[in-house]
Amino acid sequence: MPDITKKRIAIFGSTGSIGKQALEVIAANENLFEAEILTAHSNASLLVEQARQFNPNIVVIGDESQYAKVKADLSGTDVKVFAGEDALEEVAAMDNYDMMLAAIVGFAGLKPTLKAIENGKPIALANKETLVVAGDIVMQKAVQYRVPIIPVDSEHSAIFQCLVGETRNKIEKVILTASGGPFLGKKPNYLVNVKRDHALQHPNWSMGAKISVDSATLMNKGLEMIEARWLFNLKPDQLQVVIHPQSIIHSLVQFEDGSLKAQMGLPDMKLPIQYALGFPQRLPNNFPRYDFRKPNALTFEEPDLKTFRNLGLAIAALFKGGNLPCVMNAANEMGVYAFLRNRLGFLDMTDLIERTMEKVPFIEKPTLEDYFNSDAEAREFAASLLSL
Numbered sequence: 001m002p003d004i005t006k007k008r009i010a011i012f013g014s015t016g017s018i019g020k021q022a023l024e025v026i027a028a029n030e031n032l033f034e035a036e037i038l039t040a041h042s043n044a045s046l047l048v049e050q051a052r053q054f055n056p057n058i059v060v061i062g063d064e065s066q067y068a069k070v071k072a073d074l075s076g077t078d079v080k081v082f083a084g085e086d087a088l089e090e091v092a093a094m095d096n097y098d099m100m101l102a103a104i105v106g107f108a109g110l111k112p113t114l115k116a117i118e119n120g121k122p123i124a125l126a127n128k129e130t131l132v133v134a135g136d137i138v139m140q141k142a143v144q145y146r147v148p149i150i151p152v153d154s155e156h157s158a159i160f161q162c163l164v165g166e167t168r169n170k171i172e173k174v175i176l177t178a179s180g181g182p183f184l185g186k187k188p189n190y191l192v193n194v195k196r197d198h199a200l201q202h203p204n205w206s207m208g209a210k211i212s213v214d215s216a217t218l219m220n221k222g223l224e225m226i227e228a229r230w231l232f233n234l235k236p237d238q239l240q241v242v243i244h245p246q247s248i249i250h251s252l253v254q255f256e257d258g259s260l261k262a263q264m265g266l267p268d269m270k271l272p273i274q275y276a277l278g279f280p281q282r283l284p285n286n287f288p289r290y291d292f293r294k295p296n297a298l299t300f301e302e303p304d305l306k307t308f309r310n311l312g313l314a315i316a317a318l319f320k321g322g323n324l325p326c327v328m329n330a331a332n333e334m335g336v337y338a339f340l341r342n343r344l345g346f347l348d349m350t351d352l353i354e355r356t357m358e359k360v361p362f363i364e365k366p367t368l369e370d371y372f373n374s375d376a377e378a379r380e381f382a383a384s385l386l387s388l
């Protein structure tokens with residue numbers, strides 16, 4: 001019999017950076033949470049290790065060729081094993097969990113998350129691309145199925161925390177903070193030569209490869225502006241980005257009286273993960289605390305849009321709307337993975353995205369199918385540019 005006092009968490013993307021940290025949070029709060037479903041794309045050995053430790057009801061391995069290995073390694077346990085892309089949606093549609101942690105990276109996270117919403121399951125949302133691609137439809141469905149979407153992204157968790165108790169009060173502006181990434185202050189003549197290993201060295205956060213590159217190009221902040229727009233029902237001109245290299249203030253909300261609220265803390269993704277899983281309760285922990293008595297200059301500056309042109313492209317997509325953010329996201333995913341394979345230069349990612357955004361026909365009010373088609377079209381065009 002399941003323990004009904006515990007919240008049963010389905011971690012989609014359990015082998016990633018967010019997924020692993022979520023399992024640490026669950027392990028530290030085993031009286032409150034249990035891992036019910038774990039999914040991985042291709043890291044079968046880590047998935048098996050996690051399943052042995054957390055004894056979930058179900059695991060899904062995306063890569064079907066590894067099904068037999070996972071099944072054999074988990075023989076003798078009660079864990080059910082599924083495989084393949086469709087299994088992610090089938091499992092998201094099941095009843096036996098209480099909350100989905102959407103921690104798959106990229107467009108691949110969209111379909112299972114939509115299924116969970118249609119299934120009435122609350123979402124702890126790490127996968128920002130879901131809202132970048134189809135934020136209007138995802139948020140409409142969340143309202144329709146009365147599903148709360150609790151952000152895990154640290155900036156959005158900060159904004160969410162600032163808004164608790166403010167339901168009747170209008171937001172004037174939301175200020176998203178950005179660390180600036182590993183190349184803060186650098187110019188194009190430097191960036192032209194940077195390689196994957198350098199881009200993966202983030203000064204404040206340890207994250208998956210894709211988001212690390214997005215942080216280095218500032219595309220991550222552009223994706224986050226679009227994510228914030230949908231999560232908090234904002235107009236594009238209510239969003240501002242400020243570079244704050246210390247990553248202590250995680251974002252700010254300015255209200256109609258000019259008052260600013262900020263959420264602060266040391267940079268550690270376990271905190272927003274724990275907040276989303278436990279909401280509305282704040283759970284005690286022994287994470288290190290920020291100490292105001294130590295030398296602690298907190299600094300702020302404007303982003304350099306001339307150098308980090310991806311952010312400018314994302315702002316253009318935010319204002320234009322329609323299928324443009326979806327197209328931009330697809331080209332960005334293609335560009336980032338090509339860069340990670342040393343097949344595309346750092347600055348060339350921007351050209352790939354810009355050309356794809358110009359090429360794929362604009363659709364002002366896309367359907368879900370339009371979004372899938374625009375994503376496919378953008379990937380096909382970007383691939384044709386990459387093979388030149």
Ligand code: NAD
Pocket residue numbers: 012013014015016017018019039040041042043062102103104105106108126127128129152153154205206207208209210211269
């Ligand atoms: P990651 O690359 O470390 O992990 C991604 C996970 O998704 C893995 O479990 C992998 O198996 C799974 N996955 C990858 N491709 C898949 C596919 N095609 N189908 C099914 N599963 C697939 O990524 P991450 O850094 O943990 O980021 C996950 C999401 O959270 C991203 O959208 C990212 O933008 C967001 N996010 C991450 C952080 C962070 O600190 N890592 C912070 C804020 C937001």
Ligand code: MG
Pocket residue numbers: 153154155224
């Ligand atoms: Mg973030």
